[in-house]
Amino acid sequence: MLKAVILIGGPQKGTRFRPLSFEVPKPLFPVAGVPMIQHHIEACAQVPGMQEILLIGFYQPDEALMQFLEATQQEFNLPVRYLQEFAPLGTGGGLYHFRDQILAGGPEAFFVLNADVCSDFPLSAMLDAHRRQRHPFLLLGTTANRKQSLNYGCIVENPQTHEVLHYVEKPSTFISDIINCGIYLFSPEALTPLRDVFQRNQQERQLEDSPSSWPGAGTIRLEQDVFSALAGKGQIYVHITEGIWSQIKSAGSALYASRLYLGRYQVTHPERLAKHTPGGPRIRGNVYIHPTAKVAPSAVLGPNVSIGKGVTVGEGVRLRESIVLHGATLQEHTCVLHSIVGWGSTVGRWARVEGTPNDPNPNDPRARMDSESLFKDGKLLPAITILGCRVRIPAEVLILNSIVLPHKELSRSFTNQIIL
Numbered sequence: 001m002l003k004a005v006i007l008i009g010g011p012q013k014g015t016r017f018r019p020l021s022f023e024v025p026k027p028l029f030p031v032a033g034v035p036m037i038q039h040h041i042e043a044c045a046q047v048p049g050m051q052e053i054l055l056i057g058f059y060q061p062d063e064a065l066m067q068f069l070e071a072t073q074q075e076f077n078l079p080v081r082y083l084q085e086f087a088p089l090g091t092g093g094g095l096y097h098f099r100d101q102i103l104a105g106g107p108e109a110f111f112v113l114n115a116d117v118c119s120d121f122p123l124s125a126m127l128d129a130h131r132r133q134r135h136p137f138l139l140l141g142t143t144a145n146r147k148q149s150l151n152y153g154c155i156v157e158n159p160q161t162h163e164v165l166h167y168v169e170k171p172s173t174f175i176s177d178i179i180n181c182g183i184y185l186f187s188p189e190a191l192t193p194l195r196d197v198f199q200r201n202q203q204e205r206q207l208e209d210s211p212s213s214w215p216g217a218g219t220i221r222l223e224q225d226v227f228s229a230l231a232g233k234g235q236i237y238v239h240i241t242e243g244i245w246s247q248i249k250s251a252g253s254a255l256y257a258s259r260l261y262l263g264r265y266q267v268t269h270p271e272r273l274a275k276h277t278p279g280g281p282r283i284r285g286n287v288y289i290h291p292t293a294k295v296a297p298s299a300v301l302g303p304n305v306s307i308g309k310g311v312t313v314g315e316g317v318r319l320r321e322s323i324v325l326h327g328a329t330l331q332e333h334t335c336v337l338h339s340i341v342g343w344g345s346t347v348g349r350w351a352r353v354e355g356t357p358n359d360p361n362p363n364d365p366r367a368r369m370d371s372e373s374l375f376k377d378g379k380l381l382p383a384i385t386i387l388g389c390r391v392r393i394p395a396e397v398l399i400l401n402s403i404v405l406p407h408k409e410l411s412r413s414f415t416n417q418i419i420l
Contacts, residue, residue, distance in 0.1 A: 002127070003052050003102060003110040004044040005095065006037055010058035010088060019388035019405050020251055023343055025059050027115045028068055030325065031254055032261035033272060033288035033306050035068060039261060040113050043121035045076040049108075053078060054101060056094035057115075058085040092220035095186075096194040103188055114182035118257035120243040120264060126185045129162075129239045136190040137236040139164065139227070140183040142245045145366045146174050152368075153180035153223050156231075157238050164236040169223040177366065178238065180223070181245050193235075197225045246369050251340055252358050252384045253369045258323055259304040262286035274301070281313070296332075314349075321357065331395070339385040342406065347387075348395035355384030356401050 008027040017026050028035040037055070044053050059065060061082055072080045083098045095102065095112065102110055109130060111123060122140070130138050141155050154175040156166035168175050197220050220226070230236050244260045247253060263286055265272050274287040281295045285303025289295060293311040301307070301319045308326040313319070316333040327344040330336060334347045338355035347353055360367035385399055388406035393399060398413040405420055 001051050001105060001107045002047060002049045003054065003105075003107045004040075004047075004050060005054045005056055005102060005110055005112045006040050006044075006115055007091060007094065007112065008037060008055050008057035008059065008115040010085070017250060017254075019386065019403065020254075020340065020342065022406060023389045024064060025062075027055075027057075027059075028064055029254060030306065030308055030323070031118070031248070032258045032265065033290065033308070036248060036254075036257075037115050038068075038072065039118070040115065040121065041072055041076065041080065043119075043123055044111060044113075045078055047111075047123050047127065050078065051105065051107070053080045054098070055080070055082045056085065056098060057082075058088055060084075087218070090219045090221045090225075092194050092197070092222040092226060093218045095222075096191060096198055096220055097218060099191050099194075103191070107188065109185055109187050112184040112186055116248045117182045118244065118246045118248055118260055119181060119183060119241075120245075121183065122239075122241050122243055123183075123185075125241075126183075126239050129237075130185050130187075133161075133237065134187065135235055135237050136187045136193070137164075137227070137230070138185040139236065139238045140181040141178045141238040141240050142181055142242070143177050143240075143366045144179045144368045145364055146177060148366075148368050149174065149177050149179055153227070154178065155180060155238050162237050162239070163232075163234060164227070164238050165232045167223070167227040167231040167236070169228065178240065179368075180227075181241070182247075184222075193226050193230060194220055251386050255321065255323060255338070255340065255384055256359060256369055258306050259286075259321070262288060262304055262306070340387065342387045342389045342391060344389060345387045345391040345393070347393045348397070350396045351393050351399070352397075353385055353387065353393065353399045354401075355386075358383060 027037040041053055044050055069080050069082055085094050089097055126138055150171060153169045154171055155164055155178040156176045158165055246257055248257050272288055274283050274289045276283040279297055281297055281299040281301055283302055287302040288306045290309045292309050293307045295313040296315040298315045299313050299317040304321045305319045306323045310327045311324050312329045314330055314332040317330045318335045321338045322336050324341045325343045328341045329346045331349045333350045335352045338357050339353045360369055386403045388404055390407050391404045392409040400415040402414045403418045408419055
């Protein structure tokens with residue numbers, strides 16, 4: 001018997017996912033046509049012996065989340081439950097707080113997946129590795145180039161046994177080109193070190209005579225408090241994957257993740273990919289079109305385009321490397337490149353909405369998405385263009401490398417701006 005836990009986090013100030021996270025919790029943002037965490041759930045549901053999937057986070061359980069859970073349980077015929085933290089408890093605090101629910105029924109092991117990663121989720125291979133050499137912690141790792149590895153948790157392994165000898169979260173100097181994917185397989189005994197961290201935190205809080213000792217004691221960081229402390233003690237091992245993997249920290253990385261998943265659909269879900277049909281739009285590369293969308297036959301779509309529910313795409317529209325969300329309208333001869341068009345937004349005739357791609361170096365197989373920042377040296381960095389919810393773009397204007405907050409009606413062109 002197996003279980004899976006997906007850590008979905010919660011609303012944070014200054015999130016790099018705004019303005020898109022204003023309308024929907026980040027884990028439910030559509031990536032390649034389905035909510036981000038549906039990719040996780042689909043992978044978990046395919047593992048033989050999977051009995052239950054638990055979502056842990058501190059989002060309020062709103063209508064969108066409840067509808068998603070209900071639909072997911074029906075689709076996969078598997079219990080999917082949401083466990084709400086009383087406060088942000090870090091990457092390990094929720095696991096310890098809900099340990100009774102995780103261990104109920106006596107699972108052999110349980111997967112732990114961060115919601116904000118894109119992967120082909122080699123869970124069966126991880127399970128095989130765990131059963132060959134049973135240890136409390138198995139981490140999924142991949143490789144990054146030397147410079148970019150500093151942005152991730154770095155793993156030094158024994159190449160013969162794959163034991164994790166050293167672990168450093170976002171080191172200041174080069175440690176290793178093996179990085180932590182945020183996907184794990186834990187034995188039940190893995191919760192014992194989390195208990196030790198909790199008790200130590202509780203003791204320290206009591207020494208400080210803090211009136212709010214519980215939230216502080218309950219916060220556990222898997223990476224710093226557990227992995228770094230236990231590395232080299234025969235408890236943590238790593239399984240290296242050469243499959244697809246990327247973080248989804250921002251809208252730009254969501255667009256890149258959509259491309260990776262659309263490519264995976266060739267193998268996993270070919271039925272989700274649009275096919276070129278006589279009298280239909282011209283399809284180039286991998287494209288997802290929701291069945292309720294209306295697309296004019298003269299439109300040219302792709303590669304790497306996702307079109308959501310109820311979208312209208314007019315005659316002569318050109319769409320490339322973009323996500324168009326629920327209920328948006330692209331009027332005749334619109335051009336949308338490297339952009340995300342928000343829910344219910346309208347782009348007028350002959351308008352151009354364009355961003356600048358921030359993709360990994362295609363000549364470096366170990367390159368990853370760079371950590372994106374909105375500003376550098378006081379200037380807005382060029383990036384993909386994002387139209388928030390219900391934005392109206394007039395005819396014959398250019399919106400380039402800009403972020404438009406929700407419910408704005410523009411009257412002219414904008415370049416390299418955040419439009420408040």
